[in-house]
Amino acid sequence: MPSPETALSGEPESLLAVFGWYILASVLVIGFVTVSAMFLIWWERKVxxxxxxxxxxxxxxxxxWLQSIADALKLLQKENIIPARADRPVFWMAPVVVFIPAFLAYVCIPFGPRLIAEDLTIGLLYILAITSVAIVGIFMAGWASNNxxxxxxxxxxxxxxxxxxVPLLLSLLGVVILTQSLSMQTIVESQAGIWFIALQPLGFLIYITAATAEVNRTPFDIPEAESELVAGYHTEYSGMKFAFFFVAEYTNLFTIAAIATALFLGGWHGPLLPPVVWFLLKSYFIVFLLMWFRWTFPRVRIDQMIGLGWKVLIPLSFLNLILTSLVVLLLQGGSAGGVS
Amino acid sequence: MTEITHIPPPLGLEPGAHEGEFLINMGPQHPSTHGVLRLVLRMEGEVIRGVWPVIGYLHRNHEKIAESRPYSAFTMFSDRLDYLASMNMNLGYAIAVERLCGFEVPERAEHIRVIMAELNRIASHLVWFGTYGLDLGAWTPMLFGFREREQIIDLFEMACGARLTYSYIIPGGVTEDLPDGFVERARAFLRMMPAKLREYDDLLGDNVIFRRRVEGIAPLDTETAVALGVTGPLLRATGLRWDLRRDAPYSIYDRFDFEIPTGTTGDCMDRYTVRMTEIRESLRIIEQALDALPDGPIQGKVPRVIRAPKDAEIYDRTESPRGEYGIYIVSDGKPQPWRLKVRAPSFSNLMSVAPTSIGLKIADLVAIVGSIDIVMGEVDR
Incomplete structure (x- = not known):
């Protein structure tokens, strides 16, 4: 497989090959994302x-097991309802703006040693940046509904x-300091000996908490709090537009589980089974953990949640960052004779 | 004592009357208004500045209907007042008619009535437990509460064939005798329940998120509660030991040994604790009633057409799961009441929402409305 650099500088055949690879990768990613989301919806209902x-x-x-497919078919047939006083273009755009980042994040998810769409050198930064865009879509949905x-x-x-x-990013920085890399593949490879959950237990806990809030799941499902806000930002959405929100939600759920797996649980490393199986097993275990939270916990109040974020998680993640930096600095100081 | 200010709409409801505030209409179709309660909220962002409960969406005119129906027919309407505790509703009405007309109730029927009323109290509190979890965002308690309630409903179905509107307790006694196997199944339920109650506390009551959502929310002092006419678990949560089963005994409640749980501050957590303890006490009452259950007739001497004495009136009150349930009957000697008035506990308890929720968040309002345990069938009648 030619790399994009040689392709852009080289002959037309390799350019074609690169585009072919990109198209194949996107088809694979879309296929996986859709199937995985449908599977997760069914699985959540079962769990x-x-x-x-x-x-x-x-x-x-x-x-x-075919329930999700039946539901998708039903949603396709639904009448397309737009509230009379909604901001129509924004109302139409919002599900797309939520869905596309959710699926773009999969570009840098390392499913196996060679099974990654594109191992960007800034992979982690890219994933975190692209998933943040979804907020814009959610806000658009809430605003355009005029409700x-x-x-x-x-x-x-x-x-x-x-x-x-903020705590989500800070909790992941500890891992970046340990590996000195933002590339997802490098981070996974450097966990061949020891998983980073052992070196960064605090970082892992902060990440899981913040990530639960990031994907709006109980106990942090405040934006769509059913008993308070009916369905929050997607109250007015139905049919396929609702399905986009729904699929994006479960896609994001898998994304954060995949990040946790790649950064803390050794990614695709594991004995006997093929790497991709290990990666999926670990990711789905994290997803199961999040489902377990959802069906056990009540919902926190908005001020309690924001208080937890700013007063507990951010100081803790700074502490984690400082401790990690100090340890790395001391170890490097021992080997390289001081840092200039 | 909290000052009770009640600004009736439309005062303060004009749009733009308060800078930066907006009105939000919660209900009558909303997931956590327990039926068709409508709350008009004046909000400043997430903070509540004004609450007006609007009721009447489930009004079915039961009190007026009673004036054109024979006494025995109103039992079926009383089922539909507080449909989560139909047995207690039947019992209150039956006792009122019996006292008005001077009917005797056989011993066996009295015991069956107590067993049924207490089972229904447990069932009603279980529904409350489940839906309160739902209000606070926890889904699983609802299924757990309904799972145990199902067994009570099965017992009722054994006894009278109905699962929601029983019409089982009628003036003079009960409609049917207990079927074979009822006592054994009831005892099995009593044995099973304490472990389930511990499970509920593990799942919800001791959860740190739950506690932080309900502790210190909407404290209510006894004086305010009494001034508002609040009764039942809400009043007991404020610290006042007031339960009509003990303080104005009816039926044969004076023969049983049971505690009346109370709280201290009257906040939502106290209301939770009081209700959960009440379930345990009801289990004790049922056990004693099953032990003492005598043989004999289940229906006293009641004429086919009940006629109350001329110019007689009666106010009879019983302790429903939600508080003081009163039936006021005025008779002019005809086979129908001249006037029938129901004092619904949820209606008075609902009045405590507005004074306690100002300044709190919309999420707290859901916790408060849920903790009151309203049944709109009873509020609107």
């Missing part, structure tokens, strides 16, 4: 059902994202 002494979907296919509940949901989202983006 929640069994936690609540129910069975969950049982009718469509074996133990209801007070939606607006409240959108305002809450912004407050929440601002509070939790």
């Amino acid at each position: 929640s059902a069994h936690m609540q002494s129910r069975l969950g979907p049982m009718r469509v296919g074996w133990h209801g 007070k509940y939606s607006s409240l949901g959108a305002m809450r989202t912004v407050a929440q994202m601002v509070s939790y983006e």
Whole structure:
């Protein structure tokens, strides 16, 4: 496979090959994202059902495994309803703006030693930057709906994202300091000996907490708090536009689990099984953990949540950062004879 | 004592009357207004500046209907007042008619009534437990609460065939005798329940997020509560040991040994604790009633057409799961009441929302409305 640099400087065949690879990669990513989101929706329903002494979907296919497909078909047939006083172009754009970043983030997710769409040198930064764009879409949805509940949901989202983006980034910086790299593949490769969860336990906990808030899941599902705001920013959405929000939500859920796997749980490293299986197993375990939270915990209040972000998580992540830097500095000082 | 200020709409409701504030309409179709309660909120961002409960969306005119129906027919309407505790509603009405007309109730029927009323109290509190979890964003308690309630409903179905509107307790006794196997199943339920209550506390009551959501929210002092006419678990949560089963005994409640749980501050956490302890006490009452259950008739001497004495009136009150449930009947000697008035506990309890929620957040309002345990069927009647 030619790299983009040689392709752009070289002959037309390699240029074609590069574009071909990009198209293949995007098809693979879209395919995986959609299938994974559908699987997660079905799985969440099953997990929640069994936690609540129910069975969950049982009718469509074996133990209801076709349920998500049936639901997708139903959503496709739904009438396209736009509130009379909505801001139409923005209302149409919002689901797309939420969905596209969710799927773009998969460019840099390392599923295996060679199974990555593009191992950018700033991979981690890219993922975090691109997933932040989704806030704009959520705010657009809340604003364009012209509904007070939606607006409240959108305002809450912004407050929440601002509070939790910071500890999320800071908690990952510890890993970056350890590996001296932002490339996802390098980070995974450097965990061949020891997983970073052992070196960064605090960072992992902060990341999981902040990430739960980042994808708006219980106990931090404040922007869509059903019992307070009906459905928050997507109250007015139905049919396929709603499906876009829904798929984006589950895509993001897998994204944060994949980041946690790549940065803390050794990525695709593991004995016997092929690397990609290990990566998926670890990621789906993190997803299961988040589902477990959701079906066990009540919801925190907005001020408590923002207080937790600013007063607990950010100081803790700074502490984690300082400790990591000090240790790395001391170790380097021992080997290289001081840092200039 | 909190000053009770109640600005009736439309005062303070004009758009733009308050800088930076907006009105939001919560209900009658909203996930956490428990049916069709409508709350008009004046909000400043997330903070509540004014609350006006608007009721009447479930008004079915039960009190007026009673004036054109024979006494025995109103039992079916009383089912539909507080539909989560139909047994207690039946019981209150039956006792009012019995006292008005001087009917005797056989011993066995009295015991069955107590068993049913207390089972229904537990079922009602279980629904509250589940929906309160739902209000606070936890889904699983709802399924857990309904799982145990189902067993109570099955018991009721055994006894009278109905699962929601029982019409089981009628003036003079009960409609049917307990079927074979009822006592054994009820005892099995009593044995199973304490472990489940511990499970509920593990899942919700002891959860740190839950506690931080409800502790210190909407404290209510006894004086304000009494002034507002608040009764039931809400009043007991303020620290006043007031329960009609003990303080104005009806039926045969004076024979049983049970505690009346109270709280201290009257906040949402106290309301939770009081209700959960009440379930335990109700279990004790049922156990004693099952032990003492005598043989004998289940229906006293009641004429086919009940006629109350001329120019008689009665106000009879019983302790429903939500508080003081009163039936006021004025008779002019005809087979129908001349006037029937229901004192619904949820209606008075609802009045405590506005004074306690000003200055709190919309999420707290959900916690407060949920902790009151309103049933709109009873509020609107």
